[in-house]
Amino acid sequence: MGIKRYIAKRVLQAIIVVYIVATAVFVAVRSVPGDPARLVLGGTAEPDALAAVRAELGLNQPLHIQYLRWMSDLVTADFGTSIYTGEAVLSRILGAAEPTLSIGLIGIIIALFISIPAGIISATRRSQWEDHVATGIAFLGISMPSFWIGIVLLLTVGTAIPSIPSYGYAPINEGLLSWLSHIILPGLAVGLPYAGILTRMTRSSMLEVLNQDYMQTARAKGLSPRLVLLKHGLQNALLPVVTIAGILFALLLAGIVAVEIVFGIQGFGRLLIRSIERQDFPLVQGSVIVISIIFVFMNLFIDLVYMSINPKIRYGSDT
Amino acid sequence: MGTEYDNYSPDTENTFFGVRLDRFDRLRETISADRKALFGLITVIGFILAAVLAPELAPFDPMAQEYTIMQPPSLTSAHPLGTDSFGRDLLSRIMFGARISLGVSLGAVFIAAVIGVTLGLVAGYYGGLVDDTIMRFIDVLWAFPWLLVAIMLVAIFGQSVWNVIIAIAFAYIDDFARIIRGEVLSIREEEFVMAAKSIGVDDVNIMIDEVLPNAVAPLIVQFTVLVARAMLAESTLSFLGIGVKPTTPTWGALLGQGRSLIGQAWWISIIPGIAIVITVLGINLFGDALRDTFDVRQRGGS
Numbered sequence: 001m002g003i004k005r006y007i008a009k010r011v012l013q014a015i016i017v018v019y020i021v022a023t024a025v026f027v028a029v030r031s032v033p034g035d036p037a038r039l040v041l042g043g044t045a046e047p048d049a050l051a052a053v054r055a056e057l058g059l060n061q062p063l064h065i066q067y068l069r070w071m072s073d074l075v076t077a078d079f080g081t082s083i084y085t086g087e088a089v090l091s092r093i094l095g096a097a098e099p100t101l102s103i104g105l106i107g108i109i110i111a112l113f114i115s116i117p118a119g120i121i122s123a124t125r126r127s128q129w130e131d132h133v134a135t136g137i138a139f140l141g142i143s144m145p146s147f148w149i150g151i152v153l154l155l156t157v158g159t160a161i162p163s164i165p166s167y168g169y170a171p172i173n174e175g176l177l178s179w180l181s182h183i184i185l186p187g188l189a190v191g192l193p194y195a196g197i198l199t200r201m202t203r204s205s206m207l208e209v210l211n212q213d214y215m216q217t218a219r220a221k222g223l224s225p226r227l228v229l230l231k232h233g234l235q236n237a238l239l240p241v242v243t244i245a246g247i248l249f250a251l252l253l254a255g256i257v258a259v260e261i262v263f264g265i266q267g268f269g270r271l272l273i274r275s276i277e278r279q280d281f282p283l284v285q286g287s288v289i290v291i292s293i294i295f296v297f298m299n300l301f302i303d304l305v306y307m308s309i310n311p312k313i314r315y316g317s318d319t
Numbered sequence: 320m321g322t323e324y325d326n327y328s329p330d331t332e333n334t335f336f337g338v339r340l341d342r343f344d345r346l347r348e349t350i351s352a353d354r355k356a357l358f359g360l361i362t363v364i365g366f367i368l369a370a371v372l373a374p375e376l377a378p379f380d381p382m383a384q385e386y387t388i389m390q391p392p393s394l395t396s397a398h399p400l401g402t403d404s405f406g407r408d409l410l411s412r413i414m415f416g417a418r419i420s421l422g423v424s425l426g427a428v429f430i431a432a433v434i435g436v437t438l439g440l441v442a443g444y445y446g447g448l449v450d451d452t453i454m455r456f457i458d459v460l461w462a463f464p465w466l467l468v469a470i471m472l473v474a475i476f477g478q479s480v481w482n483v484i485i486a487i488a489f490a491y492i493d494d495f496a497r498i499i500r501g502e503v504l505s506i507r508e509e510e511f512v513m514a515a516k517s518i519g520v521d522d523v524n525i526m527i528d529e530v531l532p533n534a535v536a537p538l539i540v541q542f543t544v545l546v547a548r549a550m551l552a553e554s555t556l557s558f559l560g561i562g563v564k565p566t567t568p569t570w571g572a573l574l575g576q577g578r579s580l581i582g583q584a585w586w587i588s589i590i591p592g593i594a595i596v597i598t599v600l601g602i603n604l605f606g607d608a609l610r611d612t613f614d615v616r617q618r619g620g621s
Contacts, residue, residue, distance in 0.1 A: 013455070013458070016455070017458065017459050020459050021459070025471065028471050028472075028475055029475065031475070136355070139355075139600060139603055139604060139607075140596070140600060142599075142603060143547070143551075143596050143599035143600035143603055144592075144595075144596050144599075145551050145554050145555060145558070145571075145592070145595060145596075146555075147555065147558050147574070148574060148588075148592035148595065148596070151574070151578060151581060151588050151589070151592065152589065152592070154581065155581060155585055155589070253464055253466055254464070254465070254466040254552070254555050255555070257466065257559065258555050258558055258559055261558075261559065261578075262578065269559075272470060273559055273560065273561070275474075276470060276473060276474045276561060277560075279474065281474070284470065284471065284474045285471075287467070287470075288467045288470070288471055291464060291467055292464070292467070295464055
């Protein structure tokens with residue numbers, strides 16, 4: 001299969017995934033037991049107000065019309081408006097995205113900084129004490145919930161170093177240092193479990209590469225072991241790790257949401273939890289759709305980048 | 320993505336649900352030789368005992384309130400792990416919380432296993448269009464952040480144990496489907512499968528009797544690892560207040576309730592967290608020992 005066809009196929013698949021998700025959300029919201037408008041407004045609402053909310057949610061029309069409207073709204077990137085604030089859902093989500101993305105970014109950077117050296121040491125010193133220590137710590141990392149690490153960091157680092165704020169967020173355009181000091185602890189909280197996963201991945205990827213023929217050839221040519229490791233080993237071992245790191249960004253989402261609550265940061269997590277507590281259906285369904293779209297297309301993007309830097313990958317076959 | 324796995328023997332005499340008995344001997348060897356594995360096994364047993372026997376072993380009623388609130392942990396007091404802001408015994412609450420953690424994570428992973436294994440078996444066994452369709456569906460599940468499934472379920476149907484179980488189960492269906500499909504592809508052409516086919520055994524029976532037992536080992540390993548992840552997922556949802564009902568003492572909920580009090584009473588959130596970490600770590604280490612024993616290779620990707 002040619003590369004263009006492969007890209008076209010992957011994009012089409014991504015669109016189908018989004019379509020299925022959108023349909024699932026549509027069905028889910030319509031299967032609310034009872035009247036969603038009454039859930040939104042509470043039991044004592046006036047009939048007029050109920051009718052207005054039903055119209056706002058599009059629930060007063062036949063199902064197939066509702067479905068067509070829902071899909072056409074999606075195509076035009078119209079995700080509705082929040083019942084409570086009247087703001088467009090999309091701008092609410094984008095407005096809350098900066099803290100969430102910042103925490104995720106710092107988390108990934110911290111994780112890579114820890115896991116790549118740890119994984120390499122672990123693989124090159126296999127079964128020695130360095131490997132046992134690194135593997136043990138990695139296991140500990142994957143066994144800790146991010147929000148708990150956050151609380152522990154607040155109690156220890158937060159109280160020991162008063163200059164690190166333990167609450168809230170400072171936008172990046174108000175100063176890099178202040179931004180960093182606000183998100184360093186949340187970033188650590190999501191980054192440490194992530195580092196555990198990536199350390200194990202780097203280790204096994206590195207072990208696999210160390211056994212390859214070209215490594216032996218390079219050593220046989222008389223290159224120093226360090227050079228062989230750095231030049232041939234790392235390059236080949238880290239590609240999958242970095243790719244996985246990108247794809248797993250999505251996995252960070254749950255951790256970030258919880259860590260935002262710990263540190264009182266007004267990000268996407270706060271927004272989601274608020275919108276559930278208030279039964280703000282347009283905001284909930286809009287968030288689900290927007291996140292799914294970001295998710296699916298980010299994976300697609302990473303996949304294509306990976307493919308373009310790794311010529312070995314074959315298009316189209318998945319076994 | 321097939322794995323080389325030497326247990327293709329169709330004879331089931333020396334097997335237990337398809338796992339050769341000598342592997343259990345090897346598991347015992349691994350565990351007695353490796354302190355990490357031993358720690359894992361002890362933790363898993365202790366956790367299950369605490370959960371199952373909580374009504375008998377817990378020193379207090381987990382809901383009983385006392386006037387002396389927020390007592391710090393002390394080995395000499397009646398409340399060794401302290402009390403919370405309502406004067407409830409933290410040790411008893413953690414023991415009862417273990418029941419929820421165990422029930423939710425086992426339930427979720429079990430449902431995911433049943434659905435995932437069925438999908439993977441059918442996809443791998445029939446191949447072709449069936450395979451393509453099922454695997455695209457699996458891709459959709461994979462691409463869907465489970466937290467959002469949970470949020471949608473809670474927003475729509477309210478908080479309940481079942482919604483939490485379903486939300487977490489959703490996230491793991493694809494893991495099981497992929498594993499079992501790989502195994503099926505690698506043993507589909509084996510002689511004993513062909514033989515069963517040739518004597519007219521129907522497809523469902525072949526899948527259940529011949530194919531499935533040969534894939535049990537990687538499934539057990541995956542099951543164990545996912546139970547650990549499900550426990551973390553449950554605690555995250557409870558912490559966020561979208562898990563099991565807030566009044567139920569789950570580990571995540573205990574931690575969440577203690578969060579606003581960490582200045583005055585650190586133990587209310589730190590101690591349930593330690594319970595989570597020790598248990599999840601134990602299950603992970605035990606799973607790793609199983610992986611070594613059953614010689615299941617780690618797959619790339621997740």
